[in-house]
Amino acid sequence: MVEHRNNPSLFQLIDRKSFDELVIKHGMDKGVRSFFTWEFTCALLTCMTLRLGSYRDIEESLGIPRSTFGDALDLRFHGFFQDLCDLVLQDIRGRTQDRKVKRAIREILAIDSSEFQVHGSIFSLPGWKQKQTKGHKAGCKLHTIFNVDGGWIDDFKITGIRKHDSPVSLQLRLAPNKIYVFDRAYNDMSFWLKIVSVGSHFVTRLKDCETLRKLQIKIMRGKRDQHGVLHDGFHQPSAVLMSRHREDLEDTQLRHVVYRDPETKKIFHFVTSDFRLSAKTIAAIYKRRWAVELLFRWLKGHLDIRYLAVKTANAVKSQLSVAVLLQLLLQLKKITTEFTGTLWSLLRSIRSTLNHRIFASCASPDGCRWKGPPVRHEEELYL
Secondary structure (H helix, E strand, C coil): CCCCCCCCCCHHHCCHHHHHHHHHHHCCCCCCCCCCHHHHHHHHHHHHHHCCCCHHHHHHHHCCCHHHHHHHHHHCCCHHHHHHHHHHHHHHHHHHCCCCCCCCCCEEEEEEEEEEEECHHHCCCCCCECCCCCCCCEEEEEEEEEECCCCEEEEEEEEECCCCHHHHHCCCCCCCCEEEEECCCCCCHHHHHHHHHCCCEEEEECCCCHHHHHHHHHHHCCCCCCCEEEEEEEECCCHHHHHHCHHHHHHCCEEEEEEECCCCCCEEEEEECCCCCCHHHHHHHHHCCHHHHHHHHHHHHHCCCCEECCCCHHHHHHHHHHHHHHHHHHHHHHHHCCCCCCHHHHHHHHHHHHHHHHHHHCCCCCCCCCCCCCCCHHHCCCC
16 A cells, blocks of 8 residues: 555545636525535535435534535535536546556446435426335436446436436437447437447447347357357348438448357347457457446445435435545545555545544543554545
């Protein structure tokens, strides 16, 4: 672990001048007499770090009245926090783009969504009521583009739980010279062609259908014991898609790769716009899509956001945006301090330091006998 004498806090990683410009842009402090946006943002990040799940916990730990914090969460516009995430992301890109890393393939970005349960009072909003459930149960979705190579969230959208992934994908921000990998939920040809139009490629799986099953039977003749790449050819879209996207598909060819996993013996049908990479590499790229699933597990587990108890859509979107912001700030801190541990190790160090501070502040005037271990320079990871 690298030792650092001048270890910036997470708050110090946010450019205050740009932060204030965003506050003015969204009118966040208009009419506010106390608990300004900077204090509110710091409080939200601290709550997320310490996993304070209720307004009572926040009031007892941070000294912020429940009504003050709740009103701010309900009324302060969630779009501010999404723009703040973009601000931190720009800093991350600026610090990493100069690294001379030789890449054999383009940068890989995984696209997926995950569901979160929210307070039942939001079930009446269009698209927020949970599917196939009785009673007043509601949920939301976090749609993300995750940079697999860098380990940070590149873009995200928050919608109700009933919103399908395909239409939301058209709203995501795409970049050139990337490889986007996603599962069969994103089966919209318009989305595939949009990726190609910006100068990037994609890798995904084909949905099961009668035509695909007939092709698989034909391919498997004489290859029942074979594994690895079974087929590498052109993908022919359906007649409906050809008619709908005739002009675009005349200039764009798609590739169909059939691959059998040597361990599970399962057969996968991949479609991609990249003809340069080998078929085996295409299969390996799709396997790396699992990183975005681990991201959702990390967010839900370490930040404790499986269930959001707030009662407005704005508060839900603000909390999820702050969760993304915390993940980005941890990545930025890891880059700036050259921290060699995992993101969880970094978060755990910050959390333990904050808990010790809160515990020490509650000690008697004579002092607290539990002083905790001595803090080394590399452990001075203050929020």
